[in-house]
Amino acid sequence: MIDTITLIVPQSDFTVMKHDAFTPSSKGMFEAPYYNNNVKCIQNITKNERVCGIYKPKLTISKQVRTHSISTALKIEFSAPKLMFGNNFDEVDETHFNALIDKLRATLKQMHIEVTEKALLQADVVSVHYGKNVVFTDHTPPSLIINTLMKLDITSRLDVADTTYKNDGQALRYHAKTYEVLFYDKLKELQQGCVSESRTFENDSYIQTNLLKDPYFKHLSIFRMEVRFNGKSKYKRLMEQLNEDATATQLINVFCKRRSKKVLEHYWNLSLQSSMHVVLISEQLPNTVMNQLLATGLKGIKAMQILGALCIVKEQGLRALKRMVSSRLYKEIKQRCAEASQTNNYLTNCFNHISNEIKNMSATQLKAYNKAKEEKNESSAINKGF
Numbered sequence: 001m002i003d004t005i006t007l008i009v010p011q012s013d014f015t016v017m018k019h020d021a022f023t024p025s026s027k028g029m030f031e032a033p034y035y036n037n038n039v040k041c042i043q044n045i046t047k048n049e050r051v052c053g054i055y056k057p058k059l060t061i062s063k064q065v066r067t068h069s070i071s072t073a074l075k076i077e078f079s080a081p082k083l084m085f086g087n088n089f090d091e092v093d094e095t096h097f098n099a100l101i102d103k104l105r106a107t108l109k110q111m112h113i114e115v116t117e118k119a120l121l122q123a124d125v126v127s128v129h130y131g132k133n134v135v136f137t138d139h140t141p142p143s144l145i146i147n148t149l150m151k152l153d154i155t156s157r158l159d160v161a162d163t164t165y166k167n168d169g170q171a172l173r174y175h176a177k178t179y180e181v182l183f184y185d186k187l188k189e190l191q192q193g194c195v196s197e198s199r200t201f202e203n204d205s206y207i208q209t210n211l212l213k214d215p216y217f218k219h220l221s222i223f224r225m226e227v228r229f230n231g232k233s234k235y236k237r238l239m240e241q242l243n244e245d246a247t248a249t250q251l252i253n254v255f256c257k258r259r260s261k262k263v264l265e266h267y268w269n270l271s272l273q274s275s276m277h278v279v280l281i282s283e284q285l286p287n288t289v290m291n292q293l294l295a296t297g298l299k300g301i302k303a304m305q306i307l308g309a310l311c312i313v314k315e316q317g318l319r320a321l322k323r324m325v326s327s328r329l330y331k332e333i334k335q336r337c338a339e340a341s342q343t344n345n346y347l348t349n350c351f352n353h354i355s356n357e358i359k360n361m362s363a364t365q366l367k368a369y370n371k372a373k374e375e376k377n378e379s380s381a382i383n384k385g386f
Contacts, residue, residue: 013119018112151317178234
């Protein structure tokens with residue numbers, strides 16, 4: 001699903017009704033004496049609005065240098081679900097699009113910006129975050145998933161330059177210059193945001209801290225995956241790779257369930273392919289693994305060698321094993337594990353659940369889980385004779 005979006009609206013498509021709403025005043029962008037090209041006029045949410053739990057976009061008016069010209073433009077940065085619902089635990093999809101545009105226009109008007117519906121629909125998207133909240137109702141800790149992902153040999157496949165691993169499995173980020181792939185515990189991230197947003201991947205935690213008081217949260221675990229494009233170059237290349245129109249970067253095109261699904265599936269499958277079965281089998285008991293290896297026809301000594309390699313994978317991850325053994329042996333270990341792996345175990349089922357949620361790409365709504373919990377409690381009470 002789509003989360004954070006950054007739009008660029010050209011000067012011809014918006015009107016500032018109150019220049020002093022910006023810091024510095026935006027008057028110098030449009031009237032003499034003009035600001036120089038380095039000045040940016042910004043409008044952020046106020047402290048009082050934060051205290052009241054109000055969410056608004058971040059607005060920036062600046063000069064954009066083009067070939068043979070300089071133009072003034074408005075940048076609008078906002079989280080679609082936070083604007084719609086006051087949180088991004090609930091997700092938005094195309095069924096919410098018209099209501100979102102109406103809400104955005106109304107909020108911009110409160111911020112003294114007049115912009116037409118058509119201008120927003122055709123606004124150029126320069127940054128977008130696609131994400132999916134995956135809910136576990138059986139108390140599966142997201143850290144179990146994240147710690148497993150950390151052991152995969154992902155960095156070379158994603159072509160990333162930096163990896164951030166936080167708080168013993170609460171968050172994992174693969175960072176490149178033009179994009180990021182993130183996996184994190186949604187609830188732990190919110191709890192951390194209540195202490196300090198400087199230590200979280202998300203901004204604007206204040207808008208949804210009230211959710212922590214909801215008793216229904218106690219029976220939910222929420223794993224979140226995000227792909228963040230920090231510009232258009234990587235996004236356009238990926239769209240072409242995924243057989244989408246790479247030139248269609250307007251909001252009406254980017255706000256698309258099909259694109260969300262393709263992007264998230266692409267990076268999820270890319271993360272898991274080739275080495276997931278090795279990590280999953282390494283998490284099983286040694287005698288179970290040994291029996292599975294022997295069942296494939298391996299001799300005892302070779303099975304023991306692979307079992308030893310899997311102990312390294314369990315403790316240090318696949319990248320550590322890759323550094324320790326030859327490429328030939330590394331390839332053989334992966335092949336033998338593929339032959340011995342079983343698809344019916346708890347951890348495998350957890351990953352299958354995430355894969356299915358991304359494949360189905362239905363907008364998560366927490367009230368649906370609240371209703372299910374209420375119905376379960378009512379059924380339990382009836383069965384007990386109350």
